[in-house]
Amino acid sequence: MKITLNIWRQPNPTSNGAMQKYDLDGVSEDMSFLEMLDLLNENLNEQGEDPVAFDSDCREGICGTCSLMINGVAHGPEVTTTCQLHMRSFKDGDTITVEPWRADPFPVLKDLIVDRSAFDRIIQSGGYISVNTGSAPEANNLPVEKAKADRAFDMATCIGCGACVAACPNGSASLFLGAKITHLGELPQGQPERDIRVVDMVAQHDHEGFGGCTNIGECSAACPKEIPLDVISQLNKDLRTAMMHGH
Amino acid sequence: MAVTGLVFIGYVLLHMYGNLKVFAGQDAFDEYAHHLRTFGEPMLPYGGLLWVVRAVLLLSIIGHAYAAFTLWARANKARTQKYAVKKAVAATLSSKMMRWGGVTLLLFVIFHLLHFTTRTINVNGDKDSPYDRVVSSFQPEMWWVAVIYLLAMCALAMHLRHGVWSACQTLGLTNTAKSRARANSAGVFLAVVIAGGFALVPLSILFGIVD
Numbered sequence: 001m002k003i004t005l006n007i008w009r010q011p012n013p014t015s016n017g018a019m020q021k022y023d024l025d026g027v028s029e030d031m032s033f034l035e036m037l038d039l040l041n042e043n044l045n046e047q048g049e050d051p052v053a054f055d056s057d058c059r060e061g062i063c064g065t066c067s068l069m070i071n072g073v074a075h076g077p078e079v080t081t082t083c084q085l086h087m088r089s090f091k092d093g094d095t096i097t098v099e100p101w102r103a104d105p106f107p108v109l110k111d112l113i114v115d116r117s118a119f120d121r122i123i124q125s126g127g128y129i130s131v132n133t134g135s136a137p138e139a140n141n142l143p144v145e146k147a148k149a150d151r152a153f154d155m156a157t158c159i160g161c162g163a164c165v166a167a168c169p170n171g172s173a174s175l176f177l178g179a180k181i182t183h184l185g186e187l188p189q190g191q192p193e194r195d196i197r198v199v200d201m202v203a204q205h206d207h208e209g210f211g212g213c214t215n216i217g218e219c220s221a222a223c224p225k226e227i228p229l230d231v232i233s234q235l236n237k238d239l240r241t242a243m244m245h246g247h
Numbered sequence: 248m249a250v251t252g253l254v255f256i257g258y259v260l261l262h263m264y265g266n267l268k269v270f271a272g273q274d275a276f277d278e279y280a281h282h283l284r285t286f287g288e289p290m291l292p293y294g295g296l297l298w299v300v301r302a303v304l305l306l307s308i309i310g311h312a313y314a315a316f317t318l319w320a321r322a323n324k325a326r327t328q329k330y331a332v333k334k335a336v337a338a339t340l341s342s343k344m345m346r347w348g349g350v351t352l353l354l355f356v357i358f359h360l361l362h363f364t365t366r367t368i369n370v371n372g373d374k375d376s377p378y379d380r381v382v383s384s385f386q387p388e389m390w391w392v393a394v395i396y397l398l399a400m401c402a403l404a405m406h407l408r409h410g411v412w413s414a415c416q417t418l419g420l421t422n423t424a425k426s427r428a429r430a431n432s433a434g435v436f437l438a439v440v441i442a443g444g445f446a447l448v449p450l451s452i453l454f455g456i457v458d
Contacts, residue, residue: 006331019331072334097332104327169338170318171325211325212318214345215413221337230422237419 001027001087004095005040007052010108017108019097029088033076034059034066036087037098053111059083061224064159067166068112069099074163074222081161081224101166105173105208118208119160119176125204126197127180129189142188152186155179157225167222170211175219177205178231181238195242202239248318249414251311256411256437258304259403263444269457273378280377312353319346341409348402355399385452393449404442408434 002025010017024040031039034056041051057065061084070076076085090096098112106114144152158179165173181198184190190197206212213232220229265283268276286296335343361367363380370392371383385393411434412421421427451457 008331069330069333072330072332073336099330099332102326102328102330104325167336169335169343170322172322209325211322213416214318214342215409215416216342217337217339218335228424228427229416230424230427233416233419233421233427235419236417237422240419 001029001090001092003027003036003087003090003093006095006097007112008099008108009052009111010100011050011110013107013109017111019099027087029086029090031087032059032083033068033070033085033087034083053109053113055113056083062159064161067101067114067161067163069097069101069166071097074101074166075161075224079224079226081159084224101162103162103165103171103210105171105210106162106165114162116160116162118210119162119173121208122173122177122201122204123160123180126193126200127184129184129187129193131189144187148186152183155183155186155227155231158183158223158227159225161224163222163224164219164227165210167218168211168213169216169218170214172211172213172219173205173208174213174232174235175223175227175229177201178233178235179227182231182234185234185238194238195245195247198235198238199242199247202235248311248314249417251307251314252410252414254303254307255311256407256441258300259441259445263441266445266448269378269381269448270451273376276378276381277376308353308356312349315346315349339409341405342413344402344405345409345413348406351402352399352406355395355402358395359399381448382452382458385449387453387455390453393453396449397446400442400446403445404438407438407441410434411437 002023005022005024006019007022008017009020022040022044024036024043027036027039034054037052037054044051055065055067057063059066061081064081066075066082068075068082070082070085075082077089078085100106100108100112101114101116103114105118106116109115156179158176160176162173162176164175165171168174181201184197185194215229215232217229220227265279268279283297284294288295291299341348358368362370362384366373366380371386371389374380374383383389385396412430415421415426415430415433421430448457
């Protein structure tokens with residue numbers, strides 16, 4: 001396959017970036033999208049040019065490190081992460097536009113790499129449970145209803161990649177917030193801090209400069225883990241409950 | 248946003264009910280209009296209820312617009328560098344039209360108040376009877392008046408279609424896939440019923456069913 005790439009190049013956080021065009025030959029349809037970029041970088045290295053910087057780690061769709069806005073869609077045309085997207089999803093001769101996540105709370109560090117520390121700070125503000133240290137408790141001491149355990153597990157699949165923010169026309173991280181709040185809120189261990197968690201996490205989210213949710217639904221459609229929109233409703237419900245409790 | 252939106256939904260439902268009285272004839276329509284002003288007498292002064300309703304609506308529109316512009320400003324601030332290519336995968340047309348559609352509706356409401364409430368804009372002779380004012384405004388020779396109202400109803404339908412669903416989300420009522428589907432259906436249902444109910448009046452006059 002032969003493809004044309006339009007890639008955002010930006011040498012450092014403070015400089016202005018621009019789209020740059022690259023022609024790439026010898027792309028196999030069995031390559032993952034990131035392997036295709038590796039091939040481009042090998043060529044660029046050979047030509048003595050600066051390779052394209054992008055994030056990746058596990059390359060098996062579970063760590064949330066890879067990102068990329070591909071032809072205007074977060075993680076590209078399939079419902080999966082960029083590392084699990086394969087070139088067979090494209091055709092010979094295609095032009096592919098590759099951009100970093102665009103959100104001011106996710107500043108571009110270099111080329112396609114953005115700083116997602118804002119998500120870490122949101123988690124630090126309330127995305128945890130407090131437990132006593134010591135030996136591990138007996139697992140069966142704390143029964144959890146099947147339906148709640150299932151929902152908590154489904155929401156815990158959020159890998160914090162930031163696709164929801166990237167896809168959201170408002171630049172909101174509400175789906176991420178909702179996934180974390182629903183995950184912990186369904187479990188008994190999450191109850192003592194439930195009210196303060198949602199209040200603090202929403203405050204941190206707004207403080208980071210993410211936009212407000214208007215329930216358009218682009219986030220859920222872009223989510224590689226298919227987190228449903230009802231976590232945003234759950235987030236709002238928990239926030240309402242916390243406010244009624246005087247927070 | 249959601250709470251003030253629900254106030255408007257309640258209001259437009261009552262307003263639509265009043266409008267449909269046009270099909271009951273001139274006497275019923277004019278009596279209904281008169282009754283709105285004498286409602287609650289002697290506890291309330293003449294037109295008292297209307298002023299209470301107007302105050303609630305005015306506060307709601309201020310709250311609704313304030314929340315909308317805050318969200319709009321936050322969205323612009325959250326993404327100052329736009330995408331070169333951005334595709335909408337799931338967004339409905341209605342959801343994309345919320346902001347400019349809302350501004351359009353606000354302009355329409357101002358026109359509508361100048362037309363039927365203050366009677367500053369006089370499209371086809373000023374009449375004393377509310378029924379006559381409605382019927383004369385939507386005559387075929389004044390077709391552009393009907394067009395303005397019908398376009399506004401399209402904007403209202405789209406605003407309701409996304410607004411109802413979005414309000415349910417904001418109020419935390421849609422925590423399951425089933426309730427989300429219900430909220431979406433409620434949005435479509437209210438959009439069709441309200442905008443359709445309103446549109447019946449100018450359409451019936453335009454085509455001579457009501458004269």
